[in-house]
Amino acid sequence: MQDRLINRRDLAFVLYELLETESLCARVRFADHSRETFDAALDTAHRIAAEHFAPHNRKADLNEPTFDGKQVHIIPEVKRALEVFCKAGLLAAGKAYAQGGMQLPATVAQACLAIFNAANVSTAAYPFLTIANANLIEAFGTADQKTKYLPHLLAGRFFGTMCLSEPQAGSSLSDIRTRAEPQPDGSYRVFGSKMWISGGDHELSENIIHLVLAKIPGGPPGVKGISLFLVPKYLVNDDGTLGLRNDVALAGLNHKMGYRGTTNCVLNFGENGGALGWLVGEPHQGLSCMFHMMNEARVGVGLGAVMLGYTGYLHALAYARERLQGRPLAGKDTTRPQVRIVEHADVRRMLLAQKAYVEGGLALCLYAARLVDDQHTGETEQVRRDAHLLLEILTPIVKSWPSQWCLEANSLAIQVHGGYGYTREYPVEQLYRDNRLNPIHEGTHGIQGLDLLGRKAGMQDGAALQLLMREMHATLREARKCDSPELRGFADDLAGAVDRIMETTRNLLCAAANGEIELALANASVYLEMAGHMVVAWIWLRQALVAVARLPGAQGAERDFYQGKLAACAYFFRWELPRTRHQNELLNNLDRTCFEMQDAWF
Numbered sequence: 091m092q093d094r095l096i097n098r099r100d101l102a103f104v105l106y107e108l109l110e111t112e113s114l115c116a117r118v119r120f121a122d123h124s125r126e127t128f129d130a131a132l133d134t135a136h137r138i139a140a141e142h143f144a145p146h147n148r149k150a151d152l153n154e155p156t157f158d159g160k161q162v163h164i165i166p167e168v169k170r171a172l173e174v175f176c177k178a179g180l181l182a183a184g185k186a187y188a189q190g191g192m193q194l195p196a197t198v199a200q201a202c203l204a205i206f207n208a209a210n211v212s213t214a215a216y217p218f219l220t221i222a223n224a225n226l227i228e229a230f231g232t233a234d235q236k237t238k239y240l241p242h243l244l245a246g247r248f249f250g251t252m253c254l255s256e257p258q259a260g261s262s263l264s265d266i267r268t269r270a271e272p273q274p275d276g277s278y279r280v281f282g283s284k285m286w287i288s289g290g291d292h293e294l295s296e297n298i299i300h301l302v303l304a305k306i307p308g309g310p311p312g313v314k315g316i317s318l319f320l321v322p323k324y325l326v327n328d329d330g331t332l333g334l335r336n337d338v339a340l341a342g343l344n345h346k347m348g349y350r351g352t353t354n355c356v357l358n359f360g361e362n363g364g365a366l367g368w369l370v371g372e373p374h375q376g377l378s379c380m381f382h383m384m385n386e387a388r389v390g391v392g393l394g395a396v397m398l399g400y401t402g403y404l405h406a407l408a409y410a411r412e413r414l415q416g417r418p419l420a421g422k423d424t425t426r427p428q429v430r431i432v433e434h435a436d437v438r439r440m441l442l443a444q445k446a447y448v449e450g451g452l453a454l455c456l457y458a459a460r461l462v463d464d465q466h467t468g469e470t471e472q473v474r475r476d477a478h479l480l481l482e483i484l485t486p487i488v489k490s491w492p493s494q495w496c497l498e499a500n501s502l503a504i505q506v507h508g509g510y511g512y513t514r515e516y517p518v519e520q521l522y523r524d525n526r527l528n529p530i531h532e533g534t535h536g537i538q539g540l541d542l543l544g545r546k547a548g549m550q551d552g553a554a555l556q557l558l559m560r561e562m563h564a565t566l567r568e569a570r571k572c573d574s575p576e577l578r579g580f581a582d583d584l585a586g587a588v589d590r591i592m593e594t595t596r597n598l599l600c601a602a603a604n605g606e607i608e609l610a611l612a613n614a615s616v617y618l619e620m621a622g623h624m625v626v627a628w629i630w631l632r633q634a635l636v637a638v639a640r641l642p643g644a645q646g647a648e649r650d651f652y653q654g655k656l657a658a659c660a661y662f663f664r665w666e667l668p669r670t671r672h673q674n675e676l677l678n679n680l681d682r683t684c685f686e687m688q689d690a691w692f
């Protein structure tokens with residue numbers, strides 16, 4: 091299928107040549123599957139995304155949802171597209187057959203869903219939030235809650251939200267004020283105001299199931315006192331029919347830079363006596379329930395950022411192959427026709443950077459999705475434990491690296507279009523605006539840096555980081571044995587970067603342990619960026635090793651494809667990985683520039 095959503099050849103390369111996804115079919119859970127069934131699911135997702143999501147992407151951007159004081163209005167194409175999505179069973183793509191699902195591996199399910207982000211990220215947000223919501227109920231809900239809500243969520247009759255943030259508590263969830271008062275019958279009455287709630291109100295589904303973080307009065311202070319509650323917009327009877335409207339009110343819609351088709355809501359709970367809610371999981375364990383599901387959710391955020399960058403890159407590439415401008419620098423002759431801008435080296439630089447970011451990001455995120463599969467269905471306890479540990483350390487990177495660099499790809503896609511890229515006549519400006527959310531939500535860039543350096547790098551005496559390094563060293567050994575002198579050189583470069591980050595990590599954790607915690611963590615976002623570039627360099631080296639092995643037997647377009655992989659790998663190692671040297675220097679010297687800057691000096 092030729093369009094500008096994704097390069098299916100690249101997707102097939104990542105799934106089948108790099109990650110060997112077919113090998114998952116040897117596991118009991120995926121025994122009915124084969125490459126054919128995986129491709130059929132991808133084809134269906136691709137077709138629905140292209141035919142039902144992409145066509146109204148611009149219209150939804152230009153026609154934000156409105157609220158007339160009673161009800162939210164959204165352009166009708168959104169509901170129609172979602173009906174097709176739900177009918178195709180995509181909400182339950184990764185779920186068991188018994189739940190009406192397709193029982194696809196996470197690697198394939200995520201790849202299917204990714205295509206929708208490229209087509210129309212704001213319409214895709216509604217089912218994606220619903221999947222995250224259903225996963226939480228499945229993991230922590232009571233048997234009753236699962237029976238009452240899960241089938242309707244997985245069928246798309248109900249949609250879901252995640253209600254964490256409040257006006258005064260975004261990054262710092264310990265400061266939430268929403269409270270849940272226990273009732274004699276075991277239910278709770280929820281009171282408070284939630285801010286920024288995506289999909290918080292609409293008429294796209296019969297009901298909306300809110301998962302709300304709130305504090306039970308008298309509980310421990312801070313994050314240890316946060317619990318999780320299920321609060322439906324309409325109460326649900328035991329037979330699944332809808333009852334009374336719950337005490338949840340839309341106070342207003344936020345008007346956003348991007349993701350404009352997704353309603354983003356201020357929700358008031360309990361203005362009329364208290365919204366009825368039910369505890370999910372144990373009291374005071376709300377945040378750990380949320381975090382339990384975060385690894386998977388954040389793979390989705392990273393992949394969303396990748397796909398916005400990916401489709402922008404494909405648009406820029408198509409434009410650069412058509413747009414005529416200028417002549418070759420050598421022997422300029424104005425009587426000769428103008429050349430296509432792809433013939434200018436500087437335009438190729440911008441395209442190559444985009445290719446390196448988005449294809450690197452896609453491989454990184456699908457590798458993380460593969461770890462999700464290994465965590466749940468790996469052959470041995472050791473495989474499952476290792477996959478979990480790797481996901482722990484990689485999650486902040488998988489969320490943040492694409493949010494930063496695939497956004498940069500969107501910026502470069504605008505640049506390739508010149509002035510036209512800055513207009514609404516071309517899609518690249520919207521893609522940039524849409525992608526700008528990703529470094530902000532689901533934990534900002536700064537918070538992910540603190541998570542990586544302050545929590546994950548030192549967890550279990552550094553076990554996760556050491557395991558990641560062992561994985562990298564296995565690739566380095568393979569690269570050093572390969573026939574390509576270039577890849578052997580890249581292996582040395584990466585080995586140097588790995589040694590440096592290990593030394594720097596030790597120094598920073600040591601400084602933190604010696605009481606200099608504020609200083610040690612002051613540049614945590616630089617640490618996140620350095621670690622991200624190192625991991626993506628590793629992912630590129632792995633891709634290049636596959637390409638170099640296949641190149642001799644490849645002809646024509648296949649040969650070009652593998653050459654493209656090697657060129658993008660070379661770009662990453664020569665232009666991008668060297669950034670980490672400077673970052674390392676700043677970190678290793680415990681640079682105080684930002685730390686010591688005073689408020690009054692600005």
Ligand SMILES: Cc1cc2nc3c(=O)[nH]c(=O)nc-3n(C[C@H](O)[C@H](O)[C@H](O)COP(=O)(O)OP(=O)(O)OC[C@H]3O[C@@H](n4cnc5c(N)ncnc54)[C@H](O)[C@@H]3O)c2cc1C
Binds near residue numbers: 258262346532536540
């Ligand atoms: C379009 C959109 C959709 C959203 N959807 C949802 C949703 O569905 N559900 C939901 O619950 N929330 C949602 N959010 C909220 C989102 O998760 C928060 O905006 C985010 O967590 C940041 O919180 P904040 O906006 O209050 O910013 P703040 O927390 O005030 O942060 C402002 C800045 O300060 C930095 N900062 C804050 N604390 C620290 C610290 N301790 N150390 C270093 N730097 C720090 C941050 O990194 C950031 O740069 C959404 C937000 C947007 C914009």
